[in-house]
Amino acid sequence: MFENLTDRLERSFKILKGEGKITEINVAETVKEIRKALIEADVNYKVAKTFTDEVKRKALGMNVLNAIKPGQLMVKVVHDELVSLMGGQATDINLAGNPTVILIAGLQGSGKTTFSAKLANHLKNKKGKSPLLVAGDVYRPAAIEQLKVLGQQINVPVFTIPGSNDPIGIAREAVRVAKNNNQNVVIIDTAGRLAIDEEMMKEVEAIKKAVSPNEILFVVDSMTGQDAVNTAKEFNDRLNFDGVVLTKLDGDTRGGAALSIRAVVDKPIKFVSTGEKLDALDIFHPDRMADRILGMGDIVSLVEKAQEQYDAEQAKILHKKILKDQFNFNDFLEQINQIKKMGNLKDLAGMIPGVGKALKDIDIDDDAFKNIEAIIKSMTPEERENPSLMNGSRRKRIAEGSGTSIVEVNRLLKQFEDMRKLMKMVSGGGAKNLARMMNQPHRR
Incomplete structure (x- = not known):
């Protein structure tokens, strides 16, 4: 959402990049570009003008700390004004009355x-x-x-x-x-x-x-x-x-x-x-x-969406299975379902700082897990419970049953095994085991 407006605003902030301080001239130039970006985004002209006039007034009136670059200061001023423009804080629905x-x-x-x-x-x-x-x-x-x-x-x-x-x-x-x-x-x-x-x-x-x-x-x-x-x-x-x-x-x-x-x-x-x-x-x-x-991004909303799907009791069971190296394809499928319940995948990815821009021209739809689910659902109950059973003939049968290729099945099995090892390392010994696994010295 708002990808075009985000790009335009980022370009307007670049005017201040490399500048040593805020001046009347460089602020006026930046504000002019911000106003253009807002009007192009179909913001009411009077609203856009009032907004940018306030941004200019606050930017010029601030005592800039040496540690803050002019571009960073302008981003903060614009952020605060955007928050104010949209209401300042969330407003709950009125649930008075019976009914x-x-x-x-x-x-x-x-x-x-x-x-x-x-x-x-x-x-x-x-x-x-x-x-x-x-x-x-x-x-x-x-x-x-x-x-x-x-x-x-x-x-x-x-x-x-x-x-x-x-x-x-x-x-x-x-x-x-x-x-x-x-x-x-x-x-x-x-x-x-x-x-x-x-x-x-x-x-x-x-x-x-x-x-x-x-x-x-x-x-x-x-x-x-x-x-x-x-x-x-x-x-x-x-x-x-x-x-x-x-x-x-x-x-x-x-x-x-x-x-x-x-x-x-x-x-x-x-x-x-x-x-x-x-x-x-x-x-x-x-x-x-x-x-x-x-x-x-919007990490807070992402965490809230994850917490809505979080089951503490189920998480304990899953943790024990990971420690005992019993994490299987049924568990994997359940994790995929939890992610899908959180909402549109591209929208979720956009909540991670920096990721939204990287995915701007990439289409991620709700069928992103389609092949993975098809492969897992083509396995027998025994194969899902025990991934180590996967020999060549089973892989061929699963590929045919899921409408995928042997290459895709092999890739999923490799990714699953790598993920299982990583999860066990992190769950069992935290950063120490993870660092050891990555052949990096662990520092206290």
Whole structure:
């Protein structure tokens, strides 16, 4: 995400490379390039100008320590201003009320229905809530069916009134049903249009009046750039929503919406959605997003995603197996599944400082492990448990069964054996054994 903006900003910082100090001239030159980069990323012009004026003022007003180079100082100033521009800190969703009523609004195609299901999944699994999804888009039968299918996937009930064309009545009845069934969150998916129209706005206002939501979230497609900001302003003027959700942030977005919306509507971005999977929803952290925009990665989010899949008891069992040299292909397959659950592989790699830029033009999709999984699944249960059984005839059979080649099977077996040795070394004796294995002197 934001690859083009990241590249442009990096180029603008190079103006200060080799400079001994901050001056009016070199700062003005750098700021001019930063403003160009922001406008090219579809950031609102007024927002871009205010931002760069503030960067210039702060950069010239700082007492530069001898240890800090001008380029590094400018990166810090821009980072801090980006964080401030995007809201300063994460803003949680309001879960007051019994039940909590959350109204989802936005244009057609913005991703409202998918987000509604993602939010239900998030609140169920991470907040321990019992949500009820409400199909309030009575004009598109496909939207109702889509929500039902998504609800089944996450095991969350979907409320509808078959044949009804009264979204206000559906919303009101859904809240009553939720109270009776002890469901403590009601998420109402509303109808969208291809463009803002008076009829749509009156309808969503009427739903708001009927159910008095605790939270109104405006869902916007990040790829619509400046148009997203204009739409957000019109919706906010009518609904006074509580927060923004940016969807499709994993697409070829230029970043304009993420960087402009907060400044234009003065409402926080609360969630970002980065894929079709129903667990691909993240709380928006301005500081982490600023890190990513400036190519610094996002290690904190990566660790959090790993911890979500971490099972302490399973880890102990795995550790014992590694020490006893019993780590096998079943364990390996389980580790691959854990990684896949964390999300889109390219997005995960982009959270590691420096890696995102290196992978900019490399396509990594969710099928990256496809051949490895096919090879392992073509093994017999006995072969998975005991990798040492792999002789030539078994390898040939596995290659044929997995639709791969002997070369690929041999490569996987070699990589697996090397990894198993390394894991045992590190688990058994830490850095000492690892250093010995690498034929390097171990220093205390």
